[in-house]
Amino acid sequence: MFSFCTDPDTLGTLPWLACYLTTGVHLNFYAAFGTVLILLAVTAPTALAFGFGGAMAARSRVAPLRWFGQGYIAIVRGVPDIAFFLFFVIALDQGFEYLRHVTLCPDWDQPIRQGADFLVCPEAKLPLGSAPQWAHEGYGFALAVLTFAIVFGAFAANVLYGAMRAVPRAQVETGEAYGMTSRQTFRRIVVPQMWVYALPGLGNLWMVLIKATPLLFLLGVEDIVYWARELGAAKTPRFTAYPHPDWRMWYFLALLIFYLAFTRVSEIVIARLSDRLSRGQATAAGEAMRRAGA
Amino acid sequence: MEECLQTIADYGLRSIGIGERLLPRTDFTLCQQFTLIGSGLIWNVYFGLLALLSGFVLATAVALGKASANPLLRKPSEWFIFLFRGSPLFIQFFFAYFLFLSLKQVAPWTEPLSSAALGALVVLFLNTAAYSGEIFYGALRSVPKGDTEAAAAYGIEGWTRFKRITWPTMLRLAWPAYTNEAIFLFHATTLVFFTGFPARQQQADSLYYAQYFADKTFNPFVPYPILAGYFILLTLGIIGVMGIVNRRLNRHLPQAAARRPRLLPQIIR
Structure with missing residues (x-):
């Protein structure tokens, strides 16, 4: 990357490390941090939406919908997430392919499960066999996001369900006294007030x-764990200009520090947000703030 | 039925290396899946139980350290808790495994640490100690002032006061959260064989076998629900045992005040 990297005399010095850390594969490694951040940015709102749906289903007045919501929350939380x-x-993956199979190839007569194989017609493959590489990667990433959203949606549903019930009953009753329908009280009174409890x-x-994002590695996405394993493994001079012994320990140390910094920053931001939301609320924290101000 | 008993005899203890050497390769029966996945549960229980028991001791020490006025005790405890609670267990496993590998080069006697049975146990032990330490620390700060004052009025001081008043109250307050920690520790044991730690001769935990079957049959709808069923039973077992302890800790209180342990959301680390 730097011009001095072409000079063989830099070997074994600090510039060598600078050259080593800016090779093409390392840039891929840094890009993988972006993948993690994108995953978080996409998954958090999706999981929140799933959670909101789950919480609404769990408090629904329609019994089957309620069972579905409560079952969703209970089952996902009882089993190891991995x-x-x-x-x-x-x-x-199989579900999507099966749905496409049923709609796209109605006159396919062979069974889909043949022993240890799962065979759908070629048009129903996802992504199509002829699709470019980015489509395959994108599809894998989308599946990962959906999986994260389903699992974390159940946790979010549990939190939101509790928060909806924590909104003081008197608030809802006041709304009803003004002639609001249950839908209106939910939208205008429960939802705006539940966030501080949630x-x-x-x-x-x-x-x-x-802390769950490294599990992306298990879903086959080329994330930071994948690259740390690849780059850290011992390299011989035959295959690379930068031979080194097994450095995986140092790569994982770097990941460890990355996550520690990330969670620390999040902790601080959440504490600030919590202060901001508590202002003027009829809760202990809000009351303490009012007293401190007065 | 006859055939299934034979399968259980062959594979019931396969995960610890007793019985048939080769895993089934074709014509997977439901019985084989139940037996092997159940057999893997031995590892989950081994990791979970030992880490929980040993972690409990360190957790108490760490909680006392964090609550201590002396910065020489407080700072290391705070950092220990931050280090293990702030980073993913998955990365901790990877890092520890490669650390142990490097250690082996320098000091050959540390070799057992690079096996799952000991190395992963050490990581789980430290991890659960940090999480439980934070729980115990929170409980320690909520011990009612009146309790310690009453003890002082009776002339109970120092170590005796800690042993007879502070510590039991701390445990009582922490127990519902600690029950959750125990449940999720058992869930976390499924990560071990997905990190660097090798499964020697395919002796591994239940998730490893579930994934083995899912890969071989390309049908996730049988092995994973079996695994889920086993884990729900395991979770119920933990809640049962912890509930007995909880009743004992709360036996001096009016019965309505005794809180039952509940499942709270705190799952991956």
Whole structure:
């Protein structure tokens, strides 16, 4: 990358490290941090939406919908999440292909499961066999996002369900006394007030979500864990201009520090946000703030 | 039925290297999947139980350290908790494994640490100690002032006061959260064989076998629900045992005040 990298005398010196750390594969490694951030940026709102839907279903007046919502929350939380990650990636993939198979190839007469194989017609493959490389990578990433959203949606649903119930009953009753329908009280009274109750849980969930991102590696996405393993492994002079012994320990140390910094910053931001949301609320924190101000 | 009993005899203890050497390769039966995945559960229980018991001791020490007025005790405890709670367990496993590998080059006697049975246990032990330490620290700060004052009025001071008043109260307050920690520690044990730690001769935990079957049959709808079923049973077992301890810790209180442990959302680390 730098001009002095072409000079063989720099070997074994600090400039060597600068050259080593800016090779093409290393730039891929740094880009993978971007992948993690994109995953977080996309998953957090999606999981929140799933959570909102789940919480609404769990408090629905329609019994089957309520059972579905409560079952969703209970099952996802009772089983190791990593099992869900491994399960959903295959199950969603097969589910999508099966749906496309049914719609696109109605006159396909062979069974889909043949022993250890899962065969759909070629038009139903996702992505199509002829699709370019980025389509395959994008599809893998989308599956990962959906899996994360389903699992974390259940946690978010649990938090939001609790928050909706924490809104003081008197507030809702006041709304009803003014002649609002239950839909109106939900939208105008419950939803605006529930966030302050949900924030501690959601903040906790955000930390948990950050710490779950290395599991992307298990879903087959080329993320930071993948690159740390690749780059850190011992290299011989035969295959690279930068031979080195097994450095994986140092790469994972770097990841460890990255995550520590990330969670620390998040903690500080959440604490500020919590202060901001508590202002003027009828909660202990809001009351303490009012007294401090007065 | 006959055939299934044979399968159980062959594979029931496969995860610890007793019985049939080769894993089934074709014509997978439901019985094989139940047996092998259940067999892997031995590892989950091994990791979970030992890490929980040893972590409990360190957690108490760390909680006391963090609550201490002496910065020489407080700072290391705070950093220890931050280090293990602030980073993903998955990365901790990877880092520890490669650290142990490097250590082996320098000091050959540390070799057992690079095996899953010991190395992963050490990581889980430190990890659960940090999480439980934070829980215990929170409980320690919530011990009612009146309790310690009453103890002082009776002339109970120092170590005796800690042993008879502070510590039992801390445990009582922390227990519901600690029950959750125990549940999620058991869930976390499934990560071990997905990090660097090698599964020697395919002796590994239940998730490893579940994934083995899912890969071989390309059908995730059988092995993973089996695994889920086992884990739900395991979770119920933990809640049961911890509930007994909880009742004992709360036995001096009016019964309505005894809180039952609940499942709270705190899952991946």
